[in-house]
């Protein structure tokens with residue numbers, strides 16, 4: 001039997017570390033383990049995925065987990081972004097764990113499996129560790145408890161090991177250990193049915209010569225980068241207070257992503273599909289006409 | 300011995316650390332950088348004694364590595380993909396010098412189009428350089444192979460550089476359980492480096508890598524290099540016997556998985572062989588007599604071992620994670636050539652290409668491969684290499700081509 005866990009979060013929320021803590025904890029229990037992150041847009045706020053597999057026998061699997069037994073979601077706002085792939089394979093997952101205040105509205109909104117469990121890690125992480133985005137330990141503790149195969153002692157040793165590897169000071173590690181215990185003891189353990197490495201059935205397609213245009217990696221309609229919604233990486237949202245704005249145009253000139261245009265009257269209009277939330281505009285605005293609104297809770 | 304979870308990159312760094320390396324010339328490239336970062340940290344905090352130098356390119360890095368090895372110090376370096384190709388001139392050069400060092404390559408598909416995922420076109424481009432080539436499947440094998448590689452490189456019968464390959468992402472960034480052997484045990488397996496041949500030393504003038512304008516002399520030295528790399532076959536066998544005696548883990552030039560009674564065999568290399576083993580396990584449960592052969596030593600090519608294990612089988616598929624345009628799978632052609640002299644060679648030897656740029660190989664693709672072997676629709680040898688590709692892959696391509704403004708019909 002192999003248990004497959006897939007972790008989702010945003011860059012900076014500790015998703016890779018969560019997968020490692022669970023990996024190390026399972027390793028300390030004596031299981032065969034494999035864990036790995038996927039590196040993509042390695043930046044703050046962008047969607048990040050990591051995996052942990054563990055089981056009694058050698059793990060004859062590698063790479064991404066398409067059909068996890070457990071999906072662990074550090075940031076509920078990722079559900080709104082299909083490109084983050086949070087729901088991939090949820091049909092066969094035994095459970096979904098959401099870091100959220102309550103599961104019900106999200107289950108309805110995103111047609112999640114009814115076996116979705118929510119727990120507000122952000123609030124407790126903020127209270128105990130002092131940093132709302134430091135979710136790694138909470139996510140790992142929730143996972144360890146839900147899968148039911150990792151005792152608290154091994155979880156805590158793994159938390160200590162992994163945080164030491166990241167050179168966290170002893171005080172911060174102690175707070176994280178408290179958080180781990182609290183989360184671990186607040187959640188139930190679930191039954192995970194044994195199953196083989198499940199796959200989406202696929203058909204083979206043969207590849208023939210398709211001509212120069214279709215056979216070479218050129219782009220004819222340029223400018224399609226617009227279709228990549230980098231606004232999904234945003235943690236904070238800049239908002240212009242038009243009462244105060246003097247139309248100086250500085251923010252329009254300096255936005256590193258070209259996400260600001262000027263309307264007919266010279267007022268800045270922010271393109272939220274592409275604004276990455278760097279908040280440079282806010283810093284630059286000479287009259288403080290740009291305000292910041294937090295969009296992601298765990299930050 | 301300590302058992303830990305290590306990434307393939309960390310296992311590579313541990314291998315170098317335990318080998319007590321003296322010199323590391325370094326240049327970063329994804330997905331290799333973690334190896335030199337780990338080594339840099341150990342040199343900085345005094346765990347490793349010796350010299351860690353950052354160079355300005357892979358070409359300079361490889362040249363520095365060869366020059367250092369020529370002075371008789373134990374030398375380690377690592378690169379990947381475009382970096383390996385940029386160093387290509389130096390690879391031939393230092394192999395020609397007979398500089399015994401260890402180079403780790405973290406496989407990554409070659410540009411263009413640019414990618415980060417692994418395949419073996421990069422490392423197989425180095426197959427004619429005069430480097431011995433070992434391909435690892437697991438993080439443990441990465442560490443173990445580096446220890447063995449120094450042994451092989453420094454053996455007087457070889458005295459040539461050794462390349463250890465691991466796949467990017469699938470091994471480089473994946474943690475698995477790894478036994479880190481004790482330093483004392485490693486020292487007894489791989490003693491401190493004592494070159495038995497003349498090397499550059501102060502007040503001991505000599506010349507290496509000299510110009511040879513005479514073609515007979517050139518031919519002679521290149522052929523000597525061939526003999527040396529050939530010798531690495533039996534030396535590998537000896538070294539792995541010693542390794543097994545000391546650490547308990549066996550490493551053949553090839554690894555066989557469920558081959559004993561198999562009528563059909565699948566040949567693979569690298570970390571994707573794990574997926575191949577899962578496919579074999581799946582087929583075995585259906586009562587099919589299928590096995591897998593993993594090529595670990597690629598230079599020298601273990602012709603005898605391959606011939607022995609593949610001969611007498613009904614059908615064999617070589618699943619290459621590489622593609623030589625105009626020819627097909629690189630290992631397929633090497634294996635077909637190796638089998639030419641065997642009267643019992645398999646009736647069917649088919650070529651499949653999979654996992655290019657790290658594309659996953661699903662069970663459906665493995666099933667297709669087996670079905671093709673069983674039905675033998677095409678020529679039994681040297682037919683068109685078939686790309687393992689699914690409708691889903693096709694849909695992704697279609698979507699991207701549309702984005703790029705290409706018509707759906709072709710042209």
Ligand code: SF4
Pocket residue numbers: 238254255256257258259260270274275276277278279280281282
């Ligand atoms: S937050 Fe950054 S990206 Fe967004 S509009 Fe302001 S300057 Fe541009």
Ligand code: SF4
Pocket residue numbers: 240244245246247248249250251252268284285286287288289290
């Ligand atoms: S920098 Fe401030 S004042 Fe100037 S245009 Fe932008 S929002 Fe208005």
